Structures are given as C-alpha cells and as structure tokens.
Amino acid sequence: MKGAAFLLPALFRILVLPILIVQPILRFLPDLTLFRLVAYLLSFALVYAVRGRLDVWSTSRQASAQGAADVPLVNGRWPFNLDIVRDWAKSGSEDEVARMMFLLGRQYGSTYNTRVIGENQILSTDPKVFKHALVDDSNNFVKGKKFKDRAEGFLGDGIFNSDGERWKFHRTLLRPFFHPSHVSHKLFIPFIQRFLNNLPSGEEACDIQARFRQLALETALMWMTGTDIGDPSSKGSAEWEQSKNDLGWALVEAQRVVGRRVKIGTVWPLLELGYDPLARPMQVIRTFFAPLITAAVSRRDQQVQDSLRAGDEVHLIDRLIEATEDMKLVEDQLINVLLASRDTTSSLLTFCTYALALYPDVADRLRGEVRSVVIGDVNKGAIRECRLCRGFINETLRLFPPVPLNIRRTLRPSLLRTSAAGPPLFMPANTSIILAFILMQRDQAVWGENALDFDIDRWLKGGLDIKESEGFMSWNAGPRMCLGQPFALTLVHTFLILLFRHLDSLGSDRGENESSGSFQLQLAVDAQPAETRMPESWKGKEGDGRARDGRDRVWIMGDVILTVKGGLWVRLAQAAKL
Numbered sequence: 001m002k003g004a005a006f007l008l009p010a011l012f013r014i015l016v017l018p019i020l021i022v023q024p025i026l027r028f029l030p031d032l033t034l035f036r037l038v039a040y041l042l043s044f045a046l047v048y049a050v051r052g053r054l055d056v057w058s059t060s061r062q063a064s065a066q067g068a069a070d071v072p073l074v075n076g077r078w079p080f081n082l083d084i085v086r087d088w089a090k091s092g093s094e095d096e097v098a099r100m101m102f103l104l105g106r107q108y109g110s111t112y113n114t115r116v117i118g119e120n121q122i123l124s125t126d127p128k129v130f131k132h133a134l135v136d137d138s139n140n141f142v143k144g145k146k147f148k149d150r151a152e153g154f155l156g157d158g159i160f161n162s163d164g165e166r167w168k169f170h171r172t173l174l175r176p177f178f179h180p181s182h183v184s185h186k187l188f189i190p191f192i193q194r195f196l197n198n199l200p201s202g203e204e205a206c207d208i209q210a211r212f213r214q215l216a217l218e219t220a221l222m223w224m225t226g227t228d229i230g231d232p233s234s235k236g237s238a239e240w241e242q243s244k245n246d247l248g249w250a251l252v253e254a255q256r257v258v259g260r261r262v263k264i265g266t267v268w269p270l271l272e273l274g275y276d277p278l279a280r281p282m283q284v285i286r287t288f289f290a291p292l293i294t295a296a297v298s299r300r301d302q303q304v305q306d307s308l309r310a311g312d313e314v315h316l317i318d319r320l321i322e323a324t325e326d327m328k329l330v331e332d333q334l335i336n337v338l339l340a341s342r343d344t345t346s347s348l349l350t351f352c353t354y355a356l357a358l359y360p361d362v363a364d365r366l367r368g369e370v371r372s373v374v375i376g377d378v379n380k381g382a383i384r385e386c387r388l389c390r391g392f393i394n395e396t397l398r399l400f401p402p403v404p405l406n407i408r409r410t411l412r413p414s415l416l417r418t419s420a421a422g423p424p425l426f427m428p429a430n431t432s433i434i435l436a437f438i439l440m441q442r443d444q445a446v447w448g449e450n451a452l453d454f455d456i457d458r459w460l461k462g463g464l465d466i467k468e469s470e471g472f473m474s475w476n477a478g479p480r481m482c483l484g485q486p487f488a489l490t491l492v493h494t495f496l497i498l499l500f501r502h503l504d505s506l507g508s509d510r511g512e513n514e515s516s517g518s519f520q521l522q523l524a525v526d527a528q529p530a531e532t533r534m535p536e537s538w539k540g541k542e543g544d545g546r547a548r549d550g551r552d553r554v555w556i557m558g559d560v561i562l563t564v565k566g567g568l569w570v571r572l573a574q575a576a577k578l
Ligand code: HEM
Pocket: 159, 160, 171, 220, 336, 337, 340, 341, 342, 344, 345, 348, 401, 402, 403, 406, 474, 475, 476, 479, 480, 481, 482, 483, 484, 485, 487, 488
C-alpha cells in the first residue's frame, strides 16, 4: 500500500496504543459497553496529552544539557493548537498566511514552534537561522523521507526528491548543463517576440499571468528538448498532440495532489484508497516525454558529438541520454527540471510586470536604460550593462519571491544560531522547519525601515550580487541553491528589453503626439473577476503584514509558488499626458 511505511506506525500509535493502555484499567470498571466506549475515547486524549507533555519535557532537558534554549512555544486559543491548523487550512492566500505569521512573530520573536496536534512545527523569519539550515548544517536539514514518500509518484527519484548521496549524484549530473554558456538569450527571443506580438493593445485587457505560464513552458521545453510546442507546423500523433495540450494542466494537477498530501499528513493514503489521483496527470506527462526520449536515444552519440564539435546547441535531454542508460532516470530528471522552471519563471515574469505597472516611474527609468544601452541586436554584453534592470529584478525577487516558503526536516538535533543575543535554540531531530523567505525579505530588522517599499536603488548602492547571508534567499542558499538562475535571469532580462522595444514600436505605429503619452503597461483591476479583487479593507495602512501595508493592488496567493489570485490583468495602453 502507498505510504504504508509512515501510515501503519501512526495508526498503531493513534488507534491501538490507547486500547493497550486502557485495557488494564477497564478490568476495574463495571462491564458496561457505554463505560468501555467512553473510557476508550478518553484514553485517546489522555495518551495524546501525556505523550505531548513527555515530549516537551524531554526536549527541554536536551536543550539545557547543551546550554541551549527551547524554541518559544505558541500557545494557541484551542487545545493542541488546533486553531493554528484551522487558520493554515483556511488561509489559501499568501497575504493571509503572511498576516498570521507576522502576528505570531510579533508575539513570539522570529523563530517559534507552533506545535500543532502534538507535532513540533518550527517557523522562522531569521536570516541567521536560514543560513544555519541551508548552508552551515545543510547535511542535517534535508527534504526528508516523508516528503519523498508523498512526491514519489510525481517526481520519482529526481533532484527535487532526493537527499544525501543520491542528490549529489543528480546535482553532479545536471550542474554542467546549467552553466551560463549553455543558456543563450538567442533561444528565448523568438518565443518572447511571438508572445509580445500576440498581446492585445489599447483598451483590451488580458490576463498576462496565464500567458506567462505558457511562455515559461515553451521556453523550458525548447531548452530541455529542442521542441517548440507553440509551433503549429510541428505535428505528432493524435495522442501526443493531446498530451501537449494537457501538459500545463497535468503539471498543476500533480503538484496539487502532492501539496494536498503534504497538508493532510501521514494519513493521506486513507483518502486515496482504491484510486490514484496521480494516474491521469502522470499518464499525460509520460505520453508527452516518451517520443522525445525515443528520438533522443536514436540520435545519441553521433549527433551530440557532431553538435559539440560544430559548437551548436545541445539540449538537456541529449546530455542526459549521453550520461545514463536508465530511461526512467532521464524521465524523472526532465519532469523535475520542468517543474522547477515553469511556475517559478512565470511567477517572476508576472511580478516584474506587476511592478512595472504599479510603479510607472521605475518603468520609465528602465526603459531609458534599455534605449541607451541596448543598441541594435540584443547581446550578452548589453544585458550585463543593464544594471537598473538587474536591480529591478532583484527587488521584485526580494518582495515577491516565487518560492515564498521552503521546508526542511532535521535528521539529528541541531543548535540554531539566531540574530538575537543569548543562547542558541534547540531544534530536536525529525522536526520540520518552515523558512519563510517572503517574510524575512520584507522584515524591517533585515532590510531597514523602508523594507516594504519597492526601491531598486538599494541594489545599486548595496551591490547587485548581494549574498544570501545578507538576507536575500529567493534562489535558496548553500549547496541546494537554484541551478536555473542563469536561465531565469537571461529570460527575464531579454523579456524586459523586448517588452520596452515593443511598447516603443506600438507608440511609433500609432504616431504618438502631444496629446497622448507613450504606451505603458497598466493594471486593469476593472477586468479582474470581481471575487478575486483585493479586498478594499486591505488598501489602508493596517500594519498587520497584509498587502505590504496597503501598497499592493492585487490579491497575492502562495501555496507552493507565488501567484496573483484570478490572474494579473493588464493593458498596453497610452498614458494620458498631463
Ligand atoms: C525565478 C525563477 C526561479 C526561482 C526563484 C527559483 C528558486 C529555487 C529555489 C528556492 C530552489 C530550492 C528549492 C528547494 O530547496 O526545495 C530551487 C531549486 C532548483 N531550481 Fe530553481 N528557481 C527558479 C527557476 C529555475 C529554472 C528556470 C530552473 C531550470 C531551468 C530551475 C532549476 C532548479 C533545480 C534543478 C533546483 C534543485 C536544486 C537542488 O536541489 O540541488 N530553477 N530553485
């Protein structure tokens, strides 16, 4: 049975252990069914409470033996902190989660233990704790067997789903291919151009977030496999064409299933008895990749060697086929890299567009830079010279990190060094920690008083390549830092350059004159589905962590990836001149 390794011991602890404990006491009670039933039910609560107390006591003892302090324990309003579980489950919105963590943080400091239903759950917004977990003690802070168990049907044995030696093997296999020399802006230009040409202009609004998902899928697949899924002239079998159309859905669905298993916890297999919700999405994904893998195998050796000699582009799939005979491994790696790239890149493009629309003065500065620096064809040197654009991308990543939270689990106990004075905090073995990148990167203690302001100049003063120890971890940090950074940065830089050129060309096509301004990206909140508009009450300065204290204009959500609820609706329209 799926998930049995964790489910069966948990069922024993929950259902069988209380009976064993209550049995000797029952002997002294009258032989009434009702009595027995009540005693049995009470024994659940008793066993739970006693185990919880013992656990807290033994953790405290271990902490003081090592000269450390306990991680502050949240005292919820309901028994077993059930109100915290309820709030987590209810808060589908990033702003709600942020608000909840912000309020807890104000009460308990930057690292605290929500300990829900007897299980330690540590949350942190402290960059020193992040560095400890991701860099200094990274071998001890792993993804863990529980996550692997829940994600295996989707991610198999890929880089995202492995730890230790197996992860090292994957990382060594993939790393060379992610080198900047294998990522060229030339690959992206036709896709971005096609994307821009299809955008409406003038009064018509569009959901650009949905379009970015497709752009991110197309560019990732071209880089990985050399296939252009947006090209109507490249046709496969009817089955393959169907899988191509359903691929976006299948990725979202598979992620949703794994996300739900993570939220439900150990008992997830009980909710999937008799059916496998991953079967359909995985069938789509496998049907899509199968002919691409077969084609890569048949051109193995000869073509890759020829291409390398000729200096042509080689795709990730060819490298993988060259490196291993194990086709399941090739498929797993392709799925993992596609997952890693699609939603993150589309999230960054979405929030860059949002920031351009929200801050037209910043957009004007970037546009000026592109006009003066990128003369003629786009090239790597010019991209490097666009320092304002780089500061802008960094600032977008800081305030709107595509991966808002990261989770790790300890193998052994660890002493967390924190930013506060005093002893380290004791983190027990087999305990999860949520690293809230999004809150840390908006924290005034880390980024100063104007932490919530969108200020690209902080990057020009502070250095564009600010390191993770300084409070910027949108790419993760340490040995598991994102491999796809050169890919995503090249794509977004190229997009910004081509976008400004496109806006300029729209202006010249329509003959900009004195009474009308140039074409700009504008937020089209009026086009947004009504139920997904940001609540009016968030617009004021509330100081509770939501909507960046009233600075935002859209409803930001983040289950696994940061997105805009209901899509990001924009217009490419002329700004009225004052
Ligand atoms: C804005 C875009 C992106 C952001 C913000 C981002 C962020 C991240 C983060 C936070 C992680 C760590 C995840 C974890 O620990 O569970 C990660 C890992 C990874 N990313 Fe990205 N990513 C982006 C784009 C990409 C792209 C485009 C690719 C591939 C083309 C990619 C490939 C990977 C891979 C392979 C890993 C796993 C590294 C490992 O476990 O050793 N990423 N990324």
